[in-house]
Amino acid sequence: xxxxxxxxxxxxxxxxxxxxxxxxxxxxxxxxxxxxxxxxxxxxxxxxxxxxxxxxxxxxxxxxxxxxxxxxxxxxxxxxxxxxxxxxxxxxxxxxxxxxxxxxxxxxxxxxxxxxxxxxxxxxxxxxxxxxxxxxxxxxxxxxxxxxxxxxxxxxxxxxxxxxxxxxxxxxxxxxxxxxxxxxxxxxxxxxxxxxxxxxxxxxxxxxxxxxxxxxxxxxxxxxxxxxxxxxxxxxxxxxxxxxxxxxxxxxxxxxxxxxxxx
Amino acid sequence: xxxxxxxxxxxxxxxxxxxxxxxxxxxxxxxxxxxxxxxxxxxxxxxxxxxxxxxxxxxxxxxxxxxxxxxxxxxxxxxxxxxxxxxxxxxxxxxxxxxxxxxxxxxxxxxxxxxxxxxxxxxxxxxxxxxxxxxxxxxxxxxxxxxxxxxxxxxxxxxxxxxxxxxxxxxxxxxxxxxxxxxxxxxxxxxxxxxxxxxxxxxxxxxxxxxxxxxxxxxxxxxxxxxxxxxxxxxxxxxxxxxxxxxxxxxxxxxxxxxxxxx
Numbered sequence: 204x205x206x207x208x209x210x211x212x213x214x215x216x217x218x219x220x221x222x223x224x225x226x227x228x229x230x231x232x233x234x235x236x237x238x239x240x241x242x243x244x245x246x247x248x249x250x251x252x253x254x255x256x257x258x259x260x261x262x263x264x265x266x267x268x269x270x271x272x273x274x275x276x277x278x279x280x281x282x283x284x285x286x287x288x289x290x291x292x293x294x295x296x297x298x299x300x301x302x303x304x305x306x307x308x309x310x311x312x313x314x315x316x317x318x319x320x321x322x323x324x325x326x327x328x329x330x331x332x333x334x335x336x337x338x339x340x341x342x343x344x345x346x347x348x349x350x351x352x353x354x355x356x357x358x359x360x361x362x363x364x365x366x367x368x369x370x371x372x373x374x375x376x377x378x379x380x381x382x383x384x385x386x387x388x389x390x391x392x393x394x395x396x397x398x399x400x401x402x403x404x405x406x407x408x409x410x411x412x413x414x415x416x417x418x419x420x421x422x423x424x425x426x427x428x429x430x431x432x433x434x435x436x437x438x439x440x441x442x443x444x445x446x447x448x449x450x451x452x453x454x455x456x457x458x459x460x461x462x463x464x465x466x
Numbered sequence: 467x468x469x470x471x472x473x474x475x476x477x478x479x480x481x482x483x484x485x486x487x488x489x490x491x492x493x494x495x496x497x498x499x500x501x502x503x504x505x506x507x508x509x510x511x512x513x514x515x516x517x518x519x520x521x522x523x524x525x526x527x528x529x530x531x532x533x534x535x536x537x538x539x540x541x542x543x544x545x546x547x548x549x550x551x552x553x554x555x556x557x558x559x560x561x562x563x564x565x566x567x568x569x570x571x572x573x574x575x576x577x578x579x580x581x582x583x584x585x586x587x588x589x590x591x592x593x594x595x596x597x598x599x600x601x602x603x604x605x606x607x608x609x610x611x612x613x614x615x616x617x618x619x620x621x622x623x624x625x626x627x628x629x630x631x632x633x634x635x636x637x638x639x640x641x642x643x644x645x646x647x648x649x650x651x652x653x654x655x656x657x658x659x660x661x662x663x664x665x666x667x668x669x670x671x672x673x674x675x676x677x678x679x680x681x682x683x684x685x686x687x688x689x690x691x692x693x694x695x696x697x698x699x700x701x702x703x704x705x706x707x708x709x710x711x712x713x714x715x716x717x718x719x720x721x722x723x724x725x726x727x728x729x
Contacts, residue, residue: 236566236696239586239696240562240563240566314653314658315652315653315655315656318656318657318658319652319656322657324656328658329653406645407644407645407649408653408658409642409643409644409649409653409658409659410642410643411618411640422623423623423643425561425624426557426560426561426623426625427582427629427632431582432560432561432582432583432585432586433585433586434561434562434563
Protein backbone atom coordinates (compact mmCIF):
# COMPACT_ATOMS: atom_id res chain seq x y z
CA UNK A 204 0.00 0.00 0.00
CA UNK A 205 1.31 3.43 -0.86
CA UNK A 206 2.04 5.67 2.03
CA UNK A 207 -0.39 8.35 0.83
CA UNK A 208 -3.17 5.78 0.41
CA UNK A 209 -2.60 4.54 3.90
CA UNK A 210 -2.71 8.04 5.29
CA UNK A 211 -5.97 8.72 3.49
CA UNK A 212 -7.41 5.46 4.82
CA UNK A 213 -6.39 6.32 8.39
CA UNK A 214 -7.99 9.70 8.12
CA UNK A 215 -11.14 8.13 6.69
CA UNK A 216 -11.39 5.80 9.67
CA UNK A 217 -11.04 8.72 12.08
CA UNK A 218 -13.84 10.62 10.36
CA UNK A 219 -16.01 7.47 10.43
CA UNK A 220 -15.43 7.11 14.18
CA UNK A 221 -16.38 10.73 14.81
CA UNK A 222 -19.53 10.26 12.75
CA UNK A 223 -20.41 7.05 14.61
CA UNK A 224 -20.00 8.76 17.98
CA UNK A 225 -22.20 11.68 16.92
CA UNK A 226 -24.86 9.38 15.46
CA UNK A 227 -24.66 7.19 18.56
CA UNK A 228 -25.21 10.21 20.81
CA UNK A 229 -28.17 11.40 18.75
CA UNK A 230 -29.77 7.96 18.75
CA UNK A 231 -28.91 7.27 22.38
CA UNK A 232 -30.49 10.42 23.80
CA UNK A 233 -34.00 10.10 25.18
CA UNK A 234 -35.31 13.12 23.30
CA UNK A 235 -38.79 12.88 24.70
CA UNK A 236 -37.57 13.20 28.29
CA UNK A 237 -35.00 15.81 27.35
CA UNK A 238 -37.69 17.91 25.69
CA UNK A 239 -40.00 17.59 28.69
CA UNK A 240 -37.21 18.57 31.11
CA UNK A 241 -35.33 21.28 29.25
CA UNK A 242 -37.53 22.64 26.46
CA UNK A 243 -40.84 23.43 28.10
CA UNK A 244 -43.03 25.60 25.82
CA UNK A 245 -43.47 28.12 28.64
CA UNK A 246 -39.85 29.26 28.28
CA UNK A 247 -40.85 32.47 26.48
CA UNK A 248 -42.44 33.87 29.66
CA UNK A 249 -39.17 33.56 31.58
CA UNK A 250 -36.83 35.71 29.50
CA UNK A 251 -38.10 39.03 30.84
CA UNK A 252 -37.32 38.31 34.51
CA UNK A 253 -34.15 36.39 33.67
CA UNK A 254 -32.78 39.46 31.90
CA UNK A 255 -34.25 42.45 33.78
CA UNK A 256 -33.64 40.95 37.23
CA UNK A 257 -31.13 38.12 36.81
CA UNK A 258 -28.66 39.42 34.25
CA UNK A 259 -28.88 42.96 35.62
CA UNK A 260 -28.07 41.95 39.20
CA UNK A 261 -25.41 39.47 38.10
CA UNK A 262 -23.60 42.27 36.27
CA UNK A 263 -24.02 44.79 39.11
CA UNK A 264 -22.72 42.29 41.69
CA UNK A 265 -19.81 41.32 39.46
CA UNK A 266 -18.76 44.95 38.88
CA UNK A 267 -18.91 45.76 42.61
CA UNK A 268 -16.94 42.66 43.63
CA UNK A 269 -14.42 43.19 40.83
CA UNK A 270 -13.87 46.90 41.51
CA UNK A 271 -13.57 46.32 45.27
CA UNK A 272 -11.32 43.33 44.75
CA UNK A 273 -9.08 45.28 42.39
CA UNK A 274 -8.52 48.12 44.86
CA UNK A 275 -7.80 45.63 47.63
CA UNK A 276 -5.50 43.64 45.35
CA UNK A 277 -3.52 46.72 44.41
CA UNK A 278 -2.89 47.53 48.07
CA UNK A 279 -1.95 43.90 48.78
CA UNK A 280 0.38 43.65 45.79
CA UNK A 281 2.23 46.82 46.76
CA UNK A 282 2.40 45.65 50.38
CA UNK A 283 3.82 42.33 49.24
CA UNK A 284 6.60 44.14 47.35
CA UNK A 285 7.22 46.54 50.22
CA UNK A 286 10.73 46.88 51.63
CA UNK A 287 9.16 46.80 55.13
CA UNK A 288 9.02 43.14 56.15
CA UNK A 289 5.82 43.14 58.31
CA UNK A 290 3.82 44.52 55.37
CA UNK A 291 5.10 41.67 53.21
CA UNK A 292 4.19 39.13 55.88
CA UNK A 293 0.70 40.56 56.32
CA UNK A 294 0.02 40.61 52.59
CA UNK A 295 1.35 37.09 52.15
CA UNK A 296 -0.71 35.76 55.06
CA UNK A 297 -3.86 37.41 53.71
CA UNK A 298 -3.35 36.08 50.20
CA UNK A 299 -2.60 32.54 51.34
CA UNK A 300 -5.58 32.54 53.72
CA UNK A 301 -8.23 33.71 51.27
CA UNK A 302 -6.88 31.76 48.31
CA UNK A 303 -7.05 28.64 50.43
CA UNK A 304 -10.73 28.96 51.33
CA UNK A 305 -13.74 28.17 49.14
CA UNK A 306 -15.60 31.38 48.24
CA UNK A 307 -18.79 29.77 49.56
CA UNK A 308 -17.36 29.47 53.07
CA UNK A 309 -16.14 33.07 53.07
CA UNK A 310 -19.58 34.24 51.91
CA UNK A 311 -21.35 32.20 54.61
CA UNK A 312 -18.92 33.57 57.22
CA UNK A 313 -19.59 37.17 56.16
CA UNK A 314 -23.38 36.68 55.95
CA UNK A 315 -24.02 34.58 59.04
CA UNK A 316 -20.81 34.27 61.05
CA UNK A 317 -19.92 37.95 61.38
CA UNK A 318 -23.44 39.15 62.36
CA UNK A 319 -23.77 36.37 64.96
CA UNK A 320 -20.30 36.94 66.39
CA UNK A 321 -20.18 40.76 66.38
CA UNK A 322 -23.87 41.69 66.22
CA UNK A 323 -22.95 43.71 63.15
CA UNK A 324 -24.07 43.32 59.54
CA UNK A 325 -21.90 44.71 56.75
CA UNK A 326 -23.47 47.64 54.84
CA UNK A 327 -25.92 46.59 52.16
CA UNK A 328 -27.45 43.82 54.26
CA UNK A 329 -26.92 40.22 53.21
CA UNK A 330 -26.03 41.12 49.65
CA UNK A 331 -23.44 43.59 50.94
CA UNK A 332 -22.07 40.86 53.22
CA UNK A 333 -21.94 38.37 50.35
CA UNK A 334 -20.24 40.86 48.04
CA UNK A 335 -17.72 41.64 50.76
CA UNK A 336 -16.97 37.92 50.95
CA UNK A 337 -16.60 37.69 47.19
CA UNK A 338 -14.28 40.69 46.93
CA UNK A 339 -12.11 39.47 49.81
CA UNK A 340 -11.48 36.28 47.86
CA UNK A 341 -11.17 37.95 44.46
CA UNK A 342 -8.72 40.46 45.95
CA UNK A 343 -6.41 37.65 47.08
CA UNK A 344 -6.28 36.16 43.59
CA UNK A 345 -5.88 39.46 41.79
CA UNK A 346 -3.13 40.58 44.20
CA UNK A 347 -0.88 37.80 42.95
CA UNK A 348 -1.68 38.71 39.34
CA UNK A 349 -0.87 42.36 39.93
CA UNK A 350 2.34 41.52 41.79
CA UNK A 351 3.48 39.35 38.87
CA UNK A 352 2.60 42.19 36.49
CA UNK A 353 4.61 44.72 38.47
CA UNK A 354 7.59 42.39 38.59
CA UNK A 355 7.34 41.81 34.85
CA UNK A 356 8.01 45.48 34.14
CA UNK A 357 11.76 45.70 33.39
CA UNK A 358 13.87 47.19 36.21
CA UNK A 359 15.34 49.69 33.74
CA UNK A 360 11.99 51.47 33.63
CA UNK A 361 12.14 52.21 37.35
CA UNK A 362 15.79 53.15 37.19
CA UNK A 363 15.16 55.51 34.29
CA UNK A 364 12.23 57.15 36.10
CA UNK A 365 14.23 57.56 39.30
CA UNK A 366 17.18 59.04 37.42
CA UNK A 367 14.79 61.64 35.96
CA UNK A 368 14.12 62.69 39.53
CA UNK A 369 10.72 60.96 40.05
CA UNK A 370 9.88 59.81 43.56
CA UNK A 371 9.10 56.17 44.44
CA UNK A 372 5.32 56.62 44.53
CA UNK A 373 5.25 58.71 41.38
CA UNK A 374 7.33 56.08 39.56
CA UNK A 375 4.93 53.36 40.64
CA UNK A 376 1.78 55.26 39.62
CA UNK A 377 2.93 56.81 36.32
CA UNK A 378 5.55 54.39 35.02
CA UNK A 379 5.28 50.89 36.50
CA UNK A 380 1.53 50.34 37.07
CA UNK A 381 0.36 51.42 33.60
CA UNK A 382 2.78 48.96 32.02
CA UNK A 383 1.95 46.26 34.54
CA UNK A 384 -1.78 46.56 33.86
CA UNK A 385 -1.25 46.19 30.13
CA UNK A 386 0.46 42.88 30.85
CA UNK A 387 -2.19 41.58 33.23
CA UNK A 388 -5.37 42.49 31.36
CA UNK A 389 -5.90 38.88 30.19
CA UNK A 390 -5.66 37.29 33.67
CA UNK A 391 -7.78 40.09 35.15
CA UNK A 392 -10.46 39.47 32.53
CA UNK A 393 -10.38 35.81 33.52
CA UNK A 394 -10.96 36.83 37.13
CA UNK A 395 -13.91 38.93 35.96
CA UNK A 396 -15.42 35.93 34.18
CA UNK A 397 -14.93 33.79 37.30
CA UNK A 398 -16.70 36.45 39.39
CA UNK A 399 -19.68 36.53 37.01
CA UNK A 400 -20.27 32.89 37.82
CA UNK A 401 -19.40 33.16 41.52
CA UNK A 402 -22.18 35.71 42.09
CA UNK A 403 -24.51 32.69 42.01
CA UNK A 404 -23.06 31.74 45.43
CA UNK A 405 -24.71 34.78 47.04
CA UNK A 406 -27.93 32.77 46.91
CA UNK A 407 -26.99 30.83 50.07
CA UNK A 408 -27.41 33.98 52.15
CA UNK A 409 -31.04 34.35 51.12
CA UNK A 410 -32.25 36.81 48.50
CA UNK A 411 -35.46 38.75 47.99
CA UNK A 412 -37.34 38.84 44.71
CA UNK A 413 -35.53 41.94 43.44
CA UNK A 414 -32.06 40.87 44.68
CA UNK A 415 -31.88 37.60 42.80
CA UNK A 416 -29.07 37.08 40.32
CA UNK A 417 -29.31 34.94 37.21
CA UNK A 418 -29.00 31.52 38.83
CA UNK A 419 -31.52 32.32 41.57
CA UNK A 420 -34.06 33.63 39.07
CA UNK A 421 -33.71 30.49 37.00
CA UNK A 422 -34.05 28.29 40.08
CA UNK A 423 -37.26 30.11 40.93
CA UNK A 424 -38.67 29.25 37.53
CA UNK A 425 -38.05 25.59 38.27
CA UNK A 426 -40.93 25.80 40.74
CA UNK A 427 -43.16 28.67 39.66
CA UNK A 428 -44.48 30.07 36.40
CA UNK A 429 -44.97 28.42 33.05
CA UNK A 430 -41.90 26.17 33.21
CA UNK A 431 -42.48 24.92 36.77
CA UNK A 432 -41.57 21.30 37.30
CA UNK A 433 -38.92 21.36 34.58
CA UNK A 434 -35.30 22.47 34.27
CA UNK A 435 -35.98 24.62 31.21
CA UNK A 436 -35.02 27.81 33.06
CA UNK A 437 -31.60 26.36 33.95
CA UNK A 438 -30.88 25.95 30.25
CA UNK A 439 -32.05 29.51 29.64
CA UNK A 440 -29.74 30.82 32.37
CA UNK A 441 -26.86 28.82 30.89
CA UNK A 442 -27.47 30.46 27.51
CA UNK A 443 -27.50 33.92 29.11
CA UNK A 444 -24.26 33.22 31.03
CA UNK A 445 -22.59 32.19 27.78
CA UNK A 446 -23.85 35.32 26.03
CA UNK A 447 -22.12 37.36 28.75
CA UNK A 448 -18.94 35.34 29.18
CA UNK A 449 -18.08 34.15 25.65
CA UNK A 450 -17.36 37.65 24.27
CA UNK A 451 -15.16 38.29 27.30
CA UNK A 452 -13.14 35.10 26.88
CA UNK A 453 -12.77 35.84 23.18
CA UNK A 454 -11.56 39.31 24.16
CA UNK A 455 -8.88 37.73 26.35
CA UNK A 456 -7.72 35.53 23.50
CA UNK A 457 -7.58 38.55 21.18
CA UNK A 458 -5.64 40.63 23.72
CA UNK A 459 -3.13 37.84 24.24
CA UNK A 460 -2.59 37.55 20.51
CA UNK A 461 -2.17 41.28 20.19
CA UNK A 462 0.33 41.33 23.03
CA UNK A 463 2.39 38.60 21.47
CA UNK A 464 2.55 40.58 18.24
CA UNK A 465 3.64 43.71 20.10
CA UNK A 466 6.67 41.91 21.56
CA UNK B 467 2.63 -3.07 15.42
CA UNK B 468 3.10 -0.43 12.78
CA UNK B 469 2.84 2.84 14.62
CA UNK B 470 1.13 4.60 11.77
CA UNK B 471 -1.81 2.30 12.13
CA UNK B 472 -2.30 3.42 15.71
CA UNK B 473 -4.96 6.08 14.94
CA UNK B 474 -7.05 3.52 13.10
CA UNK B 475 -6.78 1.00 15.92
CA UNK B 476 -7.59 3.67 18.50
CA UNK B 477 -10.50 4.76 16.36
CA UNK B 478 -11.90 1.25 16.12
CA UNK B 479 -11.60 0.91 19.88
CA UNK B 480 -13.47 4.18 20.40
CA UNK B 481 -16.16 3.04 17.98
CA UNK B 482 -16.65 -0.18 19.91
CA UNK B 483 -16.81 1.79 23.14
CA UNK B 484 -19.37 4.20 21.71
CA UNK B 485 -21.55 1.34 20.51
CA UNK B 486 -21.51 -0.50 23.83
CA UNK B 487 -22.25 2.76 25.62
CA UNK B 488 -25.36 3.19 23.50
CA UNK B 489 -26.50 -0.36 24.04
CA UNK B 490 -26.41 -0.38 27.82
CA UNK B 491 -29.58 1.31 29.01
CA UNK B 492 -28.38 0.65 32.55
CA UNK B 493 -30.29 -0.66 35.56
CA UNK B 494 -32.41 -3.69 36.08
CA UNK B 495 -35.92 -4.65 36.98
CA UNK B 496 -37.55 -6.23 40.02
CA UNK B 497 -39.82 -9.27 39.90
CA UNK B 498 -42.83 -6.97 39.49
CA UNK B 499 -41.20 -5.26 36.51
CA UNK B 500 -40.25 -2.05 38.28
CA UNK B 501 -37.08 -0.47 36.90
CA UNK B 502 -34.21 0.14 39.32
CA UNK B 503 -31.06 2.20 38.93
CA UNK B 504 -28.94 -0.42 40.70
CA UNK B 505 -30.05 -4.03 40.74
CA UNK B 506 -31.18 -5.37 44.09
CA UNK B 507 -31.08 -1.92 45.64
CA UNK B 508 -33.62 0.79 46.22
CA UNK B 509 -31.68 4.02 45.67
CA UNK B 510 -33.33 6.93 47.43
CA UNK B 511 -32.46 10.62 47.06
CA UNK B 512 -33.25 13.11 49.80
CA UNK B 513 -32.32 16.70 50.60
CA UNK B 514 -30.68 16.29 54.01
CA UNK B 515 -30.85 17.70 56.68
CA UNK B 516 -34.55 18.36 57.14
CA UNK B 517 -35.35 16.98 60.58
CA UNK B 518 -37.47 15.25 61.65
CA UNK B 519 -37.99 13.90 58.11
CA UNK B 520 -34.35 13.34 57.25
CA UNK B 521 -31.14 13.95 59.10
CA UNK B 522 -27.61 12.59 59.26
CA UNK B 523 -26.91 9.70 61.60
CA UNK B 524 -23.47 8.14 61.58
CA UNK B 525 -24.60 5.17 63.60
CA UNK B 526 -27.39 4.16 61.21
CA UNK B 527 -26.63 1.62 58.45
CA UNK B 528 -27.71 4.05 55.73
CA UNK B 529 -26.02 7.01 57.41
CA UNK B 530 -29.37 8.78 57.76
CA UNK B 531 -32.35 8.87 60.09
CA UNK B 532 -35.81 10.43 60.18
CA UNK B 533 -39.44 9.76 59.32
CA UNK B 534 -38.86 9.57 55.55
CA UNK B 535 -35.85 7.34 56.10
CA UNK B 536 -37.89 4.94 58.26
CA UNK B 537 -40.69 4.87 55.68
CA UNK B 538 -38.40 4.03 52.77
CA UNK B 539 -36.53 1.48 54.92
CA UNK B 540 -39.83 -0.33 55.45
CA UNK B 541 -40.61 -0.14 51.72
CA UNK B 542 -37.20 -1.51 50.77
CA UNK B 543 -37.60 -4.31 53.30
CA UNK B 544 -41.05 -5.17 51.97
CA UNK B 545 -39.71 -5.28 48.41
CA UNK B 546 -36.68 -7.38 49.42
CA UNK B 547 -34.26 -4.69 48.31
CA UNK B 548 -31.20 -3.18 49.90
CA UNK B 549 -31.45 0.53 50.69
CA UNK B 550 -29.04 3.26 49.63
CA UNK B 551 -29.73 6.89 50.50
CA UNK B 552 -28.07 9.81 48.73
CA UNK B 553 -28.06 13.43 49.81
CA UNK B 554 -29.27 15.64 46.98
CA UNK B 555 -30.55 19.17 46.34
CA UNK B 556 -34.29 19.76 46.64
CA UNK B 557 -34.38 21.64 43.33
CA UNK B 558 -33.01 18.62 41.52
CA UNK B 559 -35.50 16.33 43.26
CA UNK B 560 -38.66 18.33 42.74
CA UNK B 561 -37.91 19.26 39.12
CA UNK B 562 -37.40 15.60 38.23
CA UNK B 563 -33.73 16.05 37.25
CA UNK B 564 -32.34 13.60 39.81
CA UNK B 565 -34.83 10.89 38.90
CA UNK B 566 -34.78 11.38 35.13
CA UNK B 567 -30.99 11.37 35.08
CA UNK B 568 -30.97 8.02 36.85
CA UNK B 569 -29.40 9.13 40.12
CA UNK B 570 -32.06 7.41 42.17
CA UNK B 571 -35.26 5.37 42.02
CA UNK B 572 -37.18 7.32 44.58
CA UNK B 573 -37.16 10.81 46.04
CA UNK B 574 -38.18 10.87 49.71
CA UNK B 575 -37.71 14.42 50.87
CA UNK B 576 -40.82 15.76 52.58
CA UNK B 577 -42.08 16.62 49.10
CA UNK B 578 -45.62 17.88 48.70
CA UNK B 579 -47.59 16.44 45.78
CA UNK B 580 -48.40 19.34 43.43
CA UNK B 581 -49.76 19.58 39.89
CA UNK B 582 -46.58 21.28 38.66
CA UNK B 583 -44.37 18.54 40.04
CA UNK B 584 -46.60 15.89 38.50
CA UNK B 585 -45.57 17.19 35.07
CA UNK B 586 -42.19 15.53 35.45
CA UNK B 587 -42.69 13.05 38.28
CA UNK B 588 -44.95 10.21 39.32
CA UNK B 589 -46.04 10.24 42.96
CA UNK B 590 -46.97 7.52 45.42
CA UNK B 591 -50.10 7.94 47.51
CA UNK B 592 -49.74 10.71 50.07
CA UNK B 593 -48.02 9.44 53.21
CA UNK B 594 -48.09 12.52 55.42
CA UNK B 595 -50.48 15.45 55.83
CA UNK B 596 -48.41 18.58 56.05
CA UNK B 597 -49.11 21.92 57.65
CA UNK B 598 -47.23 25.16 57.15
CA UNK B 599 -46.17 27.29 60.11
CA UNK B 600 -44.69 30.65 61.04
CA UNK B 601 -41.67 30.71 63.35
CA UNK B 602 -40.46 33.91 65.08
CA UNK B 603 -37.85 34.67 67.76
CA UNK B 604 -39.16 34.76 71.35
CA UNK B 605 -40.54 38.19 72.15
CA UNK B 606 -41.13 39.13 68.52
CA UNK B 607 -44.00 41.49 67.71
CA UNK B 608 -45.07 39.21 64.87
CA UNK B 609 -48.13 37.21 65.91
CA UNK B 610 -49.78 36.39 62.59
CA UNK B 611 -48.89 36.31 58.90
CA UNK B 612 -50.47 39.78 58.54
CA UNK B 613 -47.83 41.21 60.88
CA UNK B 614 -45.16 40.42 58.25
CA UNK B 615 -45.88 43.77 56.63
CA UNK B 616 -42.51 45.46 56.03
CA UNK B 617 -40.68 42.49 57.60
CA UNK B 618 -38.36 39.89 56.16
CA UNK B 619 -39.65 36.34 56.09
CA UNK B 620 -37.41 33.42 55.15
CA UNK B 621 -38.71 30.64 52.91
CA UNK B 622 -37.08 27.70 51.16
CA UNK B 623 -36.51 27.70 47.42
CA UNK B 624 -38.95 25.52 45.52
CA UNK B 625 -41.24 24.71 48.44
CA UNK B 626 -44.97 25.00 48.94
CA UNK B 627 -44.17 27.18 51.98
CA UNK B 628 -42.75 29.76 49.58
CA UNK B 629 -45.87 29.62 47.41
CA UNK B 630 -48.08 29.93 50.48
CA UNK B 631 -46.13 32.98 51.68
CA UNK B 632 -46.29 34.63 48.26
CA UNK B 633 -50.05 34.08 48.15
CA UNK B 634 -50.91 35.04 51.72
CA UNK B 635 -48.35 37.43 53.21
CA UNK B 636 -48.94 41.21 52.96
CA UNK B 637 -47.70 42.60 49.67
CA UNK B 638 -44.97 44.67 51.34
CA UNK B 639 -43.48 41.70 53.19
CA UNK B 640 -39.96 40.93 51.98
CA UNK B 641 -39.78 37.27 51.00
CA UNK B 642 -36.20 36.03 51.28
CA UNK B 643 -35.45 32.77 49.51
CA UNK B 644 -32.88 30.27 50.83
CA UNK B 645 -31.52 27.03 49.40
CA UNK B 646 -32.46 25.00 52.47
CA UNK B 647 -33.51 25.02 56.12
CA UNK B 648 -29.85 24.97 57.20
CA UNK B 649 -29.29 28.50 55.81
CA UNK B 650 -32.72 29.75 56.94
CA UNK B 651 -32.05 28.77 60.53
CA UNK B 652 -28.65 30.51 60.42
CA UNK B 653 -30.25 33.60 58.90
CA UNK B 654 -32.86 33.99 61.64
CA UNK B 655 -30.13 33.48 64.24
CA UNK B 656 -28.01 36.16 62.54
CA UNK B 657 -31.00 38.51 62.47
CA UNK B 658 -31.09 38.58 58.67
CA UNK B 659 -34.79 37.65 58.65
CA UNK B 660 -37.62 38.25 61.14
CA UNK B 661 -39.54 35.01 60.64
CA UNK B 662 -39.47 31.64 58.86
CA UNK B 663 -42.46 30.16 57.07
CA UNK B 664 -42.11 26.46 56.33
CA UNK B 665 -43.34 22.95 57.13
CA UNK B 666 -44.60 22.59 60.71
CA UNK B 667 -42.41 19.68 61.89
CA UNK B 668 -39.22 21.46 60.85
CA UNK B 669 -40.19 24.63 62.68
CA UNK B 670 -41.23 22.50 65.67
CA UNK B 671 -37.66 21.24 65.79
CA UNK B 672 -36.34 24.80 65.96
CA UNK B 673 -38.90 25.68 68.63
CA UNK B 674 -37.73 22.74 70.73
CA UNK B 675 -34.12 23.87 70.37
CA UNK B 676 -35.15 27.09 72.15
CA UNK B 677 -35.29 30.81 71.48
CA UNK B 678 -38.03 30.59 68.88
CA UNK B 679 -41.74 29.96 68.82
CA UNK B 680 -44.39 29.00 66.32
CA UNK B 681 -47.08 31.66 66.30
CA UNK B 682 -49.37 30.30 63.57
CA UNK B 683 -49.99 27.10 61.67
CA UNK B 684 -51.73 26.83 58.30
CA UNK B 685 -53.77 23.93 57.05
CA UNK B 686 -53.05 23.79 53.36
CA UNK B 687 -54.41 20.32 52.52
CA UNK B 688 -50.97 19.30 51.36
CA UNK B 689 -49.72 15.77 51.31
CA UNK B 690 -46.19 14.52 51.05
CA UNK B 691 -45.58 11.88 48.44
CA UNK B 692 -42.67 9.71 47.38
CA UNK B 693 -41.61 10.74 43.88
CA UNK B 694 -40.52 8.38 41.14
CA UNK B 695 -39.43 8.69 37.54
CA UNK B 696 -42.32 9.44 35.23
CA UNK B 697 -43.55 6.22 33.64
CA UNK B 698 -42.09 3.82 36.20
CA UNK B 699 -45.63 2.72 37.10
CA UNK B 700 -44.56 -0.69 38.38
CA UNK B 701 -42.47 0.93 41.07
CA UNK B 702 -45.30 3.33 41.97
CA UNK B 703 -47.60 0.31 42.40
CA UNK B 704 -45.02 -1.53 44.49
CA UNK B 705 -44.50 1.49 46.75
CA UNK B 706 -48.23 2.14 47.16
CA UNK B 707 -48.79 -1.49 48.12
CA UNK B 708 -46.07 -1.26 50.76
CA UNK B 709 -47.52 1.99 52.12
CA UNK B 710 -50.96 0.36 52.34
CA UNK B 711 -49.43 -2.64 54.11
CA UNK B 712 -47.77 -0.31 56.64
CA UNK B 713 -51.12 1.38 57.33
CA UNK B 714 -52.85 -2.02 57.70
CA UNK B 715 -50.39 -3.64 60.09
CA UNK B 716 -49.86 -0.55 62.27
CA UNK B 717 -46.24 0.07 61.31
CA UNK B 718 -47.15 3.50 59.97
CA UNK B 719 -48.78 4.59 63.22
CA UNK B 720 -45.78 3.40 65.20
CA UNK B 721 -43.43 5.43 63.02
CA UNK B 722 -45.75 8.44 63.04
CA UNK B 723 -45.92 8.46 66.83
CA UNK B 724 -42.16 8.08 67.06
CA UNK B 725 -41.71 11.47 65.36
CA UNK B 726 -44.92 13.44 65.68
CA UNK B 727 -46.59 12.27 68.87
CA UNK B 728 -47.91 15.28 70.77
CA UNK B 729 -48.29 13.32 73.99
